[in-house]
Each structure stands twice: as structure tokens, then as C-alpha cells.
Amino acid sequence: MSYEQEIRRAEERFAAAVDADAGLADVVRRRALRRARRARRPGVVAVACFAAVTAILFGLSPRPGAGDDGVPQVSAVQRKVDQYLAAHPGGRQTGLAEISYNDGAVVVTVAGAGPSLLASDCPTGWVCFYERPGFGYPRGKVSDCGYQDLEAWGWADRIESVQFTRGSGAASFLEEGAVPLFTVDAGNPAVSDVGAARNRARAVYIAC
Structure with a gap:
């Protein structure tokens, strides 16, 4: 097998493990690091390090007492996903830390990669809301225009910071009785x- 093929296969194995089961990332990381030490090739080391950093960021760890090839325990992030779905049923896990409701109209991310340091990470084109000040996770986001009932997605009375990344329009957050609380827009x-x-918004109206 050529050098390039070995690197490509290592990347594919890591990606497949994350997609299939986030818990397998730690197993892949360990194997990749062993191969990298034996091969002493920069490309393989880079792949192994990428796997290791990703596993650490998302809280993946092997089951205590298990060997290198043992089945890892459920990750800390996966536990948060499971707990959120149990408390707010009707969603579907669509990513390592992501849950989608209503065919993606509302997307909840239960954990970020690290402290926000007062910097929002809302993707372009969405209205994001966070459970803690300083854009602290969990994070919810919506993009559809019109009235959105936050209670339907488990977000009533729990928003403490928000961001608007749409190119136009505005988003008004409303309390009980559709009374406006605050508005965010491009300006x-x-x-x-x-x-x-804090913890008073029960709906959001997005004017497009």
C-alpha cells in the first residue's frame, strides 16, 4: 500500500467511526497512534493527532478497565444527548452533539467543543439562543420565518443569550401573551x- 493510500484509509476509518458511533473514536485514536509510532511518518502522525484531539474535545474515553480494543463507554456528550431527548422527546440525533426537531426546523446542540469565551458560534443564516449567558450551551437555532413556539421544542423560559446571523430581517423574542422582550437583527x-x-422568552417571531 502506498503512503498516500495509508493516510487516506486512516482518515476514512476515523470518519466512519465517528459517523457510526462516537464512542468508537477513542478506539480509532489508540490504533492510529500505535501505527504512527511504528511508521514514524508525518502524515500518519497528523491523522492520529487529529483523531486524538477530536476525541478529547468531545469527551470520549474508554470504559474503565477495558483494554485498548475494548468497547468504549458512552461518551459524556452522548449522555447529554440521551438526557436531552428523554426530557424533550420528538427529536432525532443528527450529529455527535446535535438533535433535530421538525425535520431540521429547530436544531439543538447540547455541548460545544470548549468554553465560549463570550464569543457566539451561531452559523450563518440562523437565529441562535443559548441556555446560559455568554453563549453557553446548550444551544438552539431556528431559521424558518414567522412565529416559532419555543415551548414545543423545550426552550420556553430558558434563554439567556442570543445571536442573529441572517442577512436581513429581525427576530423578536416574546414572553407569555406574545409580549415583546427584546429583538435582534443585523444592526x-x-x-x-x-x-x-432571562428565562422569560416563550416564543420567537422571525421577520424575513
């Missing part, structure tokens, strides 16, 4: 702490 896209409006 005022991020609120790291909604202050007195």
Missing part, C-alpha cells in the same frame, strides 16, 4: 446576556 446581532429577560 444588533448578538446579546451575550439578555438581563432582566
Whole structure:
């Protein structure tokens, strides 16, 4: 097998493991690191390091007492996904830390890769809301125009920071009785702490 083919196969094995079961990432990391030490090839080392960093960021760890090839325990992130789905049924896991509701109209990410450091990570084209000040996870996001009932997705009375990354329009967060609490738009896209409006929003209206 050529050098390039070996690197490509290592990348494919890692990607397949993450897609199939996040818990397998740690097993792949260990095997990749062993191969890298034996081969002493920069490309293989890079693949192994990428696997290792990804596993650490998402809290993957082997089952205590298990060998290198043992079945890993459920990751910390997966536990959060399971707990969220149990508390807010009706969603479907669509990523390592991601749950989608209503065919992707609402997407919840239960954990980020690390501390937000007061920097929002809302993807372009969405309205994001966070359970903690400073854009602290869990994070929910919506993109459809019109009225969105936050209670239907388990987000009523729990929003403490928000960001707007759509190119136009505005998003108004409403409390009980459709009373406006605050609005974000392109001119005022991020609120790291909604202050007195914390944990009061029950709906959001997106004007497109």
C-alpha cells in the first residue's frame, strides 16, 4: 500500500467511526497512534493527532478497565444527548452533539467543543439562543420565518443569550401573551446576556 493510500484509509476509518458511533473514536485514536509510532511518518502522525484531539474535545474515553480494543463507554456528550431527548422527546440525533426537531426546523446542540469565551458560534443564516449567558450551551437555532413556539421544542423560559446571523430581517423574542422582550437583527446581532429577560422568552417571531 502506498503512503498516500495509508493516510487516506486512516482518515476514512476515523470518519466512519465517528459517523457510526462516537464512542468508537477513542478506539480509532489508540490504533492510529500505535501505527504512527511504528511508521514514524508525518502524515500518519497528523491523522492520529487529529483523531486524538477530536476525541478529547468531545469527551470520549474508554470504559474503565477495558483494554485498548475494548468497547468504549458512552461518551459524556452522548449522555447529554440521551438526557436531552428523554426530557424533550420528538427529536432525532443528527450529529455527535446535535438533535433535530421538525425535520431540521429547530436544531439543538447540547455541548460545544470548549468554553465560549463570550464569543457566539451561531452559523450563518440562523437565529441562535443559548441556555446560559455568554453563549453557553446548550444551544438552539431556528431559521424558518414567522412565529416559532419555543415551548414545543423545550426552550420556553430558558434563554439567556442570543445571536442573529441572517442577512436581513429581525427576530423578536416574546414572553407569555406574545409580549415583546427584546429583538435582534443585523444592526444588533448578538446579546451575550439578555438581563432582566432571562428565562422569560416563550416564543420567537422571525421577520424575513
